[in-house]
Amino acid sequence: MGTYRLGVLSGDGIGPEIVEATLRVLEAVQQWDSRLKFEWVPLPIGWEAIRTAGCAMPESTIEALEECDAWIMGPHDSTSYPAAEREKLNPSGALRHRFDLYANVRPARAYPGLPAVSPKMDLVVVRENTEGFYTDRNMAWGIGEVLATPDVALTLGKITRHGSERIARTAFALARQRRRKVAIVHKANVIRKAYGLFLETCREVGKEFPDVAVEDYHIDAMTAHLVRRGEHFDVVVTTNMFGDILSDLTGELTGSLGMAPSINAGKGRAMAQAAHGSAPDIAGKGIGNPVGIILSAAMLLAWLAGERQDGTARDAGQAIERAVAATLAGGPRTPDLGGTASTREFTASILARILTEIRP
Ligand code: NAD
Numbered sequence: 001m002g003t004y005r006l007g008v009l010s011g012d013g014i015g016p017e018i019v020e021a022t023l024r025v026l027e028a029v030q031q032w033d034s035r036l037k038f039e040w041v042p043l044p045i046g047w048e049a050i051r052t053a054g055c056a057m058p059e060s061t062i063e064a065l066e067e068c069d070a071w072i073m074g075p076h077d078s079t080s081y082p083a084a085e086r087e088k089l090n091p092s093g094a095l096r097h098r099f100d101l102y103a104n105v106r107p108a109r110a111y112p113g114l115p116a117v118s119p120k121m122d123l124v125v126v127r128e129n130t131e132g133f134y135t136d137r138n139m140a141w142g143i144g145e146v147l148a149t150p151d152v153a154l155t156l157g158k159i160t161r162h163g164s165e166r167i168a169r170t171a172f173a174l175a176r177q178r179r180r181k182v183a184i185v186h187k188a189n190v191i192r193k194a195y196g197l198f199l200e201t202c203r204e205v206g207k208e209f210p211d212v213a214v215e216d217y218h219i220d221a222m223t224a225h226l227v228r229r230g231e232h233f234d235v236v237v238t239t240n241m242f243g244d245i246l247s248d249l250t251g252e253l254t255g256s257l258g259m260a261p262s263i264n265a266g267k268g269r270a271m272a273q274a275a276h277g278s279a280p281d282i283a284g285k286g287i288g289n290p291v292g293i294i295l296s297a298a299m300l301l302a303w304l305a306g307e308r309q310d311g312t313a314r315d316a317g318q319a320i321e322r323a324v325a326a327t328l329a330g331g332p333r334t335p336d337l338g339g340t341a342s343t344r345e346f347t348a349s350i351l352a353r354i355l356t357e358i359r360p
Contacts, residue, residue: 002035002312004304007064007071009091012046013278014288014343015074021290021347022072022272022297025323028354029316036312041068045091046076056085057094065095070270070300074293077278087143089136092264095271096129097137101264102163103170104129104243105299106275108250108260113329115338118253120231124178125250126171127243128164129264133157134240159194159239164201171202171237172209181234182206184216185242198239219246226250247275251292255328256336258289261296263303270303272296282335286342289334291324294350298324323353 008023010016023040030036043061050056056076065071078090089097096104104127110116130137135144135155144156168184175182184202188195199216206214217225219242226233226246230253238246251260260275274292282288301317304310327350333339334346341349 002033002308002310003037003039004069004313005039005041005067006300007068008040008042009045009061009071009073010042010048011074011091011278012077012080013075013280013283015046015076015278017286017343018274018288018290018293019072019074021343022293024347025294025320025350025354026297028351029319031355032316032319033312036316041071043071045073046078047081050081050085056081056088057091062095062098065099070272070304072293072297072300073271073273075274075276075278077280077283080280092271092273093134093137096264099269099271100130100266101269101271102128102130102166103265104247104262105170105174105265106243106247106250106260106262107295107299108247108254110254111325111328114255114333116253116255117227118230118250121233121250121254123230123233123250124174124235125243125247126167126174126235126237127247128167128237128239129243130240131158131160131163132240132242134244137240157191157194159198161197161201164198165205168202168205168237169208171235172205172212175212175235176209179234180211181213181215182209183222183233183236184214185219185222185236185238185246186216187219187242189218195239202237222246223249226253251275256289257292258334258336259291259295261292261294261299263296263299265303268307270300272300286344287335288343289336290343290347291328294320294324294347319354319358323350323358326353326358 010019076091106125109122110119138144138158146154186195188199251257264271298317298320301313305314332341
């Protein structure tokens with residue numbers, strides 16, 4: 001207990017910079033308590049793997065992850081990969097599919113003192129991660145898209161009762177630890193069979209949680225509700241693509257997309273991964289905001305704490321959250337938050353807080 005073998009997948013673009021920052025933060029909390037120990041297992045994905053192993057997600061990386069307790073994944077720049085790689089599942093899709101990481105939990109919370117469109121927002125998007133309208137996840141073999149003629153593209157969505165049930169259960173259980181409200185987001189008025197099944201299944205699961213209030217919204221209207229009265233929402237449960245889109249929106253509404261953390265969890269497996277992409281426009285400039293991935297690592301500690309009944313990991317995760325909040329309140333800040341700090345300067349400030357004022 002307390003010793004964790006963590007895979008480290010740096011990814012592309014700003015990935016290596018922000019993953020490096022995250023490892024430094026985890027090493028700092030490790031100094032508090034000798035019972036908490038991380039063993040890093042660096043593994044190639046993305047461009048690094050294309051150069052060294054010929055593909056963006058080598059089988060050797062997947063096999064090594066089988067031996068890890070969990071892992072931290074930086075963003076990939078999959079749209080820039082060679083054509084043959086772009087035909088395959090992208091690296092995070094491949095891992096979500098392979099390890100059945102069905103629950104993508106994406107909190108969005110505004111911080112005191114930090115400018116935000118929705119300064120009172122504090123919600124969690126619970127996104128189904130393995131099916132829906134991301135057609136490359138939907139088949140045992142091949143990809144659920146067909147170019148019937150050069151001018152006709154067909155694409156296949158998949159919603160199952162099983163997939164909907166388990167993500168709904170994750171959402172309702174989470175709501176019980178929070179403000180006891182779940183909003184189901186769908187498009188059952190138009191895509192009646194698939195989203196009808198999702199909505200009906202979520203409602204059925206909701207009956208097992210009579211203490212949790214349930215609402216449902218169409219995805220299009222939900223975007224307006226989030227902007228207009230984001231503070232109303234607690235847990236938002238939705239399908240794969242809607243969850244992906246909404247969580248970028250909620251991340252930006254609370255300050256910056258670069259702040260949005262997430263964990264991808266399945267049975268006995270979890271991956272920490274910020275909601276954002278590889279930010280190619282700022283890659284190499286050393287100014288990526290590492291908050292999203294650092295908070296994802298804190299979520300991973302909370303998940304490990306639950307799996308292993310490890311209070312030390314839980315306390316360390318909470319302390320990271322406090323150190324990030326203190327840094328966001330007091331500065332410095334990265335350019336996406338209106339500041340001028342580099343990733344390193346910003347991280348140094350978090351580290352200083354962890355090593356001085358913040359204690360688990
Ligand atoms: P993006 O999230 O990379 O960038 C969108 C905007 O947000 C950019 O202006 C970027 O600079 C900014 N941004 C994102 N993260 C930031 C951070 N941490 N700090 C400061 N600013 C940040 O989205 P995109 O441009 O659509 O995609 C770029 C690449 O990332 C594409 O190849 C895409 O496929 C990939 N992608 C990967 C993931 C993932 O790895 N999970 C997720 C989304 C997109």
